[in-house]
Amino acid sequence: MATELDDLRLAVRDAVDSLGGPAVCRDLDLDGPGWDSRAWSVLAEQIGVAAIGVPESLGGLGGLAELVVVAEELGAGVLPVPFLSTVLAAQVLIGAGGADDALEEIAAGAPAALLGLDRHGWYDADSIPFETTSGAGGETVSGVTASALGAAGARWFVVPARTPDGPALFLCDATHAGVSATPLPTLDLSRAHAAVTLSQVPARRLHVASPESVVLPALDVACIVLAAEQVGGAQRSLDHTVDYVKERRQFDRAIGSFQAVKHTLADLLVLVESSRSAVTRAVDADDLAEASSLARAWCSDAYRTVSAEALQLHGGIGFTWEHDCHLYFRRARADAQLLGTSSFHRERLAVTLGW
Numbered sequence: 001m002a003t004e005l006d007d008l009r010l011a012v013r014d015a016v017d018s019l020g021g022p023a024v025c026r027d028l029d030l031d032g033p034g035w036d037s038r039a040w041s042v043l044a045e046q047i048g049v050a051a052i053g054v055p056e057s058l059g060g061l062g063g064l065a066e067l068v069v070v071a072e073e074l075g076a077g078v079l080p081v082p083f084l085s086t087v088l089a090a091q092v093l094i095g096a097g098g099a100d101d102a103l104e105e106i107a108a109g110a111p112a113a114l115l116g117l118d119r120h121g122w123y124d125a126d127s128i129p130f131e132t133t134s135g136a137g138g139e140t141v142s143g144v145t146a147s148a149l150g151a152a153g154a155r156w157f158v159v160p161a162r163t164p165d166g167p168a169l170f171l172c173d174a175t176h177a178g179v180s181a182t183p184l185p186t187l188d189l190s191r192a193h194a195a196v197t198l199s200q201v202p203a204r205r206l207h208v209a210s211p212e213s214v215v216l217p218a219l220d221v222a223c224i225v226l227a228a229e230q231v232g233g234a235q236r237s238l239d240h241t242v243d244y245v246k247e248r249r250q251f252d253r254a255i256g257s258f259q260a261v262k263h264t265l266a267d268l269l270v271l272v273e274s275s276r277s278a279v280t281r282a283v284d285a286d287d288l289a290e291a292s293s294l295a296r297a298w299c300s301d302a303y304r305t306v307s308a309e310a311l312q313l314h315g316g317i318g319f320t321w322e323h324d325c326h327l328y329f330r331r332a333r334a335d336a337q338l339l340g341t342s343s344f345h346r347e348r349l350a351v352t353l354g355w
Helices: 004-019 037-047 064-076 083-096 100-107 211-247 259-283 288-319 325-335 342-353
Strands: 112-114 130-135 138-149 156-163 166-173 179-183 193-206
Touching: 004 037, 004 064, 064 083, 064 211, 064 259, 083 100, 083 112, 083 138, 083 156, 083 166, 083 211, 100 156, 112 138, 130 193, 138 156, 138 166, 156 193, 166 211, 211 259, 211 288, 211 325, 259 288, 288 325, 288 342
Parallel strands: 112 156, 130 156
Antiparallel strands: 130 138, 138 193, 156 166, 166 193, 179 193
16 A cells, blocks of 8 residues: 555656756756756746655655655666755754745755855864854855865855854845855766855854754754665666666677676665665664764765766766766765765764763
């Protein structure tokens, strides 16, 4: 019997396929924000993926299980949309409170982004690049960050900044005249990044005990969502490869019949299924920090391996612009550096478990 999660999965999968899937990456407007506005409009406004995880009282629905289902399907289609960045920013705002108007807009499809993460893609209070200035009109934020996920084209920025009282968390209108967001060329054509400069941008202080008290749990959720995307991408890479080796012939036989190819594909299947187990475990975990780091470390390495072997098994055709194989390879390599590397998360896992 189909469940609501199954229905959601099919709805997102059908939408991704109808929108063009990986082909959308090749048609992106180079002068745009780095993501496809039409695809995001369909997903956010017609299916409601932007509302997932937001409280129902603010127009939201579902939780982590639903986020994971959507992420896996978007990862399978490597669709260039600001889903991950919006989820991360929304989770910070939910944890902080006091930003219901922004959350209502986000649930309706307004993209958002978290600024100020360090070179590891993580929150570090000692390396915040933004600072505040107080005046008669209230507080403003200024500073520069070299790269921020999903920042170009965003409606809202969540910004950790230095203040005389220590680090604090702020909400900024990303469309303000003092904001400059320049899209960056990236290895992964489906994941938008931008360099952001804030020049005395009016900021609303979010009253939290400390930024890390809400940013770190939000990063844990985002890591699980990212791991689910990696599972979707790895599964699709494996599926495409299995189909290809059944058709590609060499020495008058399908290359999928060669023992070395069979063994490689079996190893890749183990990696994909183990990754899916790590994400499934994380959805119901009591310790989100431990579960998210475990899932990120495992899924990141697994996706890199699966996409690389898929490229090799496709031979020369996998490197061509017209083929989808290299898009998954690019995504896997870029994801490995996003929100902490696998080495970073293994170290974090060791600290969390007291090893």
